[in-house]
Amino acid sequence: MLMLDVLSPLLLLLLFSILLPGYGCRAADIPEDATSEFSVRLYHQLQAAGGQDNIIFSPLSVAVALGMVELGARGASLEEIRQTVGFSHLVPGVEFSLLQNLTTALTDDDAHYVIRFANSLFLQEGVTFNPEFLHLMRKYFRANVETVDFSESSAVAEQINNWVENHTESKIRALLSAEDFSSVTRLTLVNAVYFRGSWKNQFRPENTRTFSFSKDDGSEVQTLMMYQQGDFYYGEFSDGSQEAGGVYQVLEMPYEGEDMSMMIVLPRQEVPLASLEPIIKAPLLEEWANNVKRQKVEVYLPRFKVEQKIDLRNTLQELGIKNIFTSDADLSAMTDGKDLYIGKAVQKAYLEVTEEGAEGAVGSGMIALTRTLVLYPQVMADHPFFFVIRNRRTGSILFMGRVMTPEVIEPSDHDFDSM
Incomplete structure (x- = not known):
């Protein structure tokens, strides 16, 4: 069977390793404003540390991991999580049901796309964990629970890495090493999210051409540019000043079924993405989604692949x-004592965007890549852009990031004349 992933494997892994004292990453996704605000704050933290690098992460996966930690937290540890993610105004515990309902709705959708959530707890042999905590982990997160001996660090690393590979279609390999564990490790919590979708309007591979992509530092790289003319959600926006260079474009491209989409935010050619990024706020995400209109658009989008491993411990502490x-961590709802704290928090994400889609799908008649004779609004993503993969019904953000450099090709990689 043809695997038609327009967003060829889109996936991500979130790992939290708890050492003799504690762990953390958090939940809930229903109050859209709270989740969106947390997502944007995460993005700005990564942007501040990222220089000119690509960014890819999953706000939803961070939310799920923090939710699992919150189940075991008490006191100040619990309140910091709730406050930071934006759920301190909710009745305690409501967010677990909200997150459960959200992930169930995403994974229960019929075959237009694939989203899989996989959560697992690896517990130290001989340590007694609260039965109620384990029950709630299974109830809200369907978490698999296994016991291991962390002193056998090489064997544990291999076991967890195999689990991650199996739940991410082998896109994330060797996430952990023996050095990540020691005799004081008591718990490792792993959360994997996998997404695969086919564009509703697919790109035809025969329309793809080599093209120059202008980076924000003034240099250029050669990349493979996909092209199509089709019906998409499109809008032009202004920040009301010159901070973001005036007018910028927003393009929303749905996947089959139209529940999931990729939203691309593109500044003008001469405006660096860094000028646009500061204006990105949670209300603006909603404004874009509510104001793009369906119309015929010419789309030039590079094939790209982005991967990133993030130290969430530092990022979450900053937030x-x-x-x-x-x-000082209080994870006493996990065990009877207060001797747990979080020693490691890592997220690794992978995203690949290609032309691939359902065979025989409607395509455009235009083939040549050109900037002339513009009959419809034209989105030319030949310079850095911001993107969001979101559920259009709930507003939840599965992936967020930016492309500063797409997949670079060398002239020797392809026979360009034949393309």
Whole structure:
């Protein structure tokens, strides 16, 4: 069977390793404003540290992981998580049901796309964990629970890495090493999210051409540019000043079924993405989604592949979740004692965007890549852009990131004349 992933494997892994004191990453996704605000704050933290690098991460996966930690947290550890993610105004515990309902709705959708959530707890042999905590982990997160001996660090790393590979179609390999564990490790929590979707309007591979992509540092690289003319959601927006260079474009491209989409935000050719990024706020995400209109658009989008491994411990501490990473952590809902804290928090994400889609899908008649004779609005993503993969019904953000450099090709890689 043809695997038609327009967003060829889109997936991500979130790992939290708890050492003798604690762990942290958090939940809930229903109050859209709270989740969106947390997502944007995460993005700005990564942007500040990222220089000219590509960015890819999953806000939803961070939310799921933090939710699992929150189940075991108490006192200041619990409140920091709720406050930072934006759920301190909710009745305690409501967010678990909200997150459960959200992930169930995503994974229960019929075959237009594939989203899989896989959560697992690896517990130290001989340590007694609260039965209620384990029950709630299974109830809300369908978490698999296994016991291991962390002193056998090489064997544990291999076991967890195999689990991750199996749940990400082998896109994330060798996430952990023996050095990540020691005799004081008590719990490792792993959360994997996998997404694969086919464009509703697919690109034809025969329309793909080599093209120059202008980076924000003024240099150019050669990449493979996909092209199509089709019906998409499109809008032009202004920040009301010159901070973002005036007018910028927003293009929303749905996947089959139209529940999931990729939203691309593109500044003008001469405006660096860094000028646009500061205006990105949670209300603006909603404004874009509510105001793009369906119309005929010419789309030039590079094939790209982005991968990133993120130290979430540092990022979450910057956002205000600090207690769970110290000896002051209170994860007493996991065990009877207060001797757990979070020693490691890592997220690794992978995203590949290609032409691939359902065979025989409607395509455009135009083939040549050209900037002339513009009959419809034209989105020319030949310079850095911001993107969001979201559920159009709930507003939840599965992936967020930016492309500063697409997949670079060398002249020797392809026979360009034949293309």
